[in-house]
Amino acid sequence: MSALAAALEGREVVVCAGPGGVGKTTSAAAIGLAMAARGRRVAVLTIDPARRLADSLGLEEIGGEERRVDPERLSAAGVEASGELWAAMLDAKRTWDELIERHAPDERTRDAVLGNRIYKELSSAVAGSQEYMAMEKLHELHAEGRYDLLVLDTPPTRNALDFLDAPERLSRFIDSRSLRLFLRGNRGSLKLLGRSSQALFAVLRRITGVDLLEDMAEFFHSFGGMSEGFERRAREVNALLADGARTTFVVVASPAEEAVDEAIFFRRRLRESGLPFGAAVVNRVHSAPGAMADPGLQGELVELVGENLARRVVRNDGDWRALAERDRLGLERLAAELEGELLVRVPDLDDDVHDLDGLVRVNEHLFASETTSRRRARLA
Ligand SMILES: Nc1ncnc2c1ncn2[C@@H]1O[C@H](COP(=O)(O)OP(=O)(O)OP(=O)(O)O)[C@@H](O)[C@H]1O
Ligand SMILES: [Mg+2]
Numbered sequence: 001m002s003a004l005a006a007a008l009e010g011r012e013v014v015v016c017a018g019p020g021g022v023g024k025t026t027s028a029a030a031i032g033l034a035m036a037a038r039g040r041r042v043a044v045l046t047i048d049p050a051r052r053l054a055d056s057l058g059l060e061e062i063g064g065e066e067r068r069v070d071p072e073r074l075s076a077a078g079v080e081a082s083g084e085l086w087a088a089m090l091d092a093k094r095t096w097d098e099l100i101e102r103h104a105p106d107e108r109t110r111d112a113v114l115g116n117r118i119y120k121e122l123s124s125a126v127a128g129s130q131e132y133m134a135m136e137k138l139h140e141l142h143a144e145g146r147y148d149l150l151v152l153d154t155p156p157t158r159n160a161l162d163f164l165d166a167p168e169r170l171s172r173f174i175d176s177r178s179l180r181l182f183l184r185g186n187r188g189s190l191k192l193l194g195r196s197s198q199a200l201f202a203v204l205r206r207i208t209g210v211d212l213l214e215d216m217a218e219f220f221h222s223f224g225g226m227s228e229g230f231e232r233r234a235r236e237v238n239a240l241l242a243d244g245a246r247t248t249f250v251v252v253a254s255p256a257e258e259a260v261d262e263a264i265f266f267r268r269r270l271r272e273s274g275l276p277f278g279a280a281v282v283n284r285v286h287s288a289p290g291a292m293a294d295p296g297l298q299g300e301l302v303e304l305v306g307e308n309l310a311r312r313v314v315r316n317d318g319d320w321r322a323l324a325e326r327d328r329l330g331l332e333r334l335a336a337e338l339e340g341e342l343l344v345r346v347p348d349l350d351d352d353v354h355d356l357d358g359l360v361r362v363n364e365h366l367f368a369s370e371t372t373s374r375r376r377a378r379l380a
Contacts, residue, residue, distance in 0.1 A: 002367040003342050007278040008035065008149075011248050012142065013240060014278070017154045018252035019262040023283035023346070025049045026353045027252045028153035029057065029087070030362040036074075036085035040148040043086040045137055047155045052354035057087040066141075069356075077356035086147065090134055099136055103229050131155060135237045142240060241275060248278030255285050255330035264337045280338060281366065282331055284348035288324035292317035 001009075008014055008031070016028040025046050032044035043066050049059070058069050066088040074081045097114060104110035113119050134152060141150055241247050249270055253263035263280060270277050292298060292314045301310040335343055346365040353362055 002369045004031075004279055004344050004367055005034070005038070007248060007342055011149065011246060011278075013138065013150050013152065013247040015152045015154065015241070015247065015249045016252050016281075017249060018266060019254075019259045022252050022254040022259055023281070023353075024252045025053065025153045026359070026362060027250065027281050027283065027366070028151045029053065030353075030359045030366055031250070032085055032087070032149075032151045033074075033079060033081075033356070033359050034363045034367050035149050035151070036069075036081040036083040037079050039082040041084045041086075041146070042149045042151060043088065043141060043147045044151045044153070045088050045090055045134065045141075046153045047090050047134065049089065049153075050352075050354060052352075053358075054089060056355040059087055059089050073356060077360055079356070079360060083148070088137070090137055090153075096133060099133075136233065139233050139237045139240075242273075244276035248276050250278050251280045253280065253282055253334065255282050255327035255334075257326075257330060260330040260334050263334055267337060277341065279342040279344055280334060281344050281346060282334065283346045285331065285345045286320065286323045286327050286348050288321040289317065 014028075014031060016024045016031070018024055025048070028044050028046060029049070032042045036042045044057075046054075046057075046059075049057070054060075056073075058067050058073070066086040069085040069087060071081060071084075074085065100113050100119075101110055104113060131154070134154065138150060138152055141147060251263050251266050251270075253259040263282075267277060267280070292301070298310065298314055301313060304310075305313070331343070331345065344366055346362055349358070349361060351358065353359060
């Protein structure tokens with residue numbers, strides 16, 4: 001068994017987190033595919049996958065509903081999955097709406113919240129909202145128990161750590177004093193806003209005909225009744241994520257300097273927060289052929305393709321070597337931080353990874369058995 005498969009063995013939740021643009025979505029999909037091939041019923045919860053990857057997973061539209069990847073498509077890509085691969089595309093606004101629909105005590109409250117201007121702003125704009133909704137979806141699917149394994153992709157946040165704070169931030173918000181004051185819920189409490197904001201709201205009402213104060217009071221009033229549920233679920237998700245027997249975090253990074261910095265920072269945060277770490281995946285690693293450093297070969301090349309082209313080939317080879325050297329240093333730095341914990345390398349492939357064949361190619365590296373990867377390392 002490969003080292004990564006061993007790290008994921010028996011887990012119910014795998015969270016792929018890390019800096020932006022490094023391959024979190026790709027890794028989540030690839031891990032899902034590999035685990036389905038190992039007989040598990042897997043749901044991959046992706047966030048904003050590239051169009052073509054979404055297509056190849058059979059995800060035509062955002063909607064939060066999981067869809068099964070057609071087994072025939074899997075076998076066409078050479079994957080005989082004895083398990084099942086499902087995928088969903090998470091969308092913050094849509095998940096919020098579903099959440100309100102599910103938890104509102106009655107229709108009137110539901111409509112009041114959904115139609116509310118403050119709610120609309122909050123659900124699509126509040127920072128951390130997307131992260132929070134990923135957590136909600138995770139909670140929902142885990143509670144339903146239809147899948148053996150949930151692989152959670154995380155959103156491209158400038159600060160990858162926002163994700164960890166999202167449930168707590170939302171329950172803090174719901175629990176906050178200012179909100180409690182609103183929840184006592186009459187216009188009187190809105191006086192607390194202070195004269196200047198009241199004047200502003202009054203002007204807005206006159207210009208737009210919209211009573212924002214009314215909206216806010218109504219929103220906080222209706223929303224308040226649901227806050228207990230939010231807090232409970234946030235607590236449960238946190239407990240699930242912290243449970244190393246059920247969950248593991250895979251930190252995805254590239255070998256570039258800033259990405260390695262973020263990965264190191266993230267690894268430390270996991271440790272401080274008592275969250276279980278499974279592996280670091282360093283994606284898109286360049287390795288240098290380096291052959292052109294040999295003057296003999298350069299000579300041969302000139303004879304073969306002429307001086308002009310040969311010079312360009314040599315220069316290009318030099319660029320590659322510089323890139324590979326940068327990657328080597330990045331990997332070394334991350335490995336030092338991990339102190340022997342699992343670090344899996346995936347090379348920069350010739351093409352983008354946008355279909356099942358691409359995911360299969362990624363998996364040849366992600367799930368390479370250790371003897372294979374040692375042999376590869378020797379060959380490199
Ligand atoms: N090993 C690889 N070789 C070549 N291309 C890759 C590799 N891994 C990922 N890619 C490509 O890199 C791009 C970014 O990958 P991906 O969308 O998975 O990153 P992400 O971390 O999810 O990004 P974001 O933070 O924006 O969500 C995609 O176009 C993907 O096809
Ligand atoms: Mg992504």
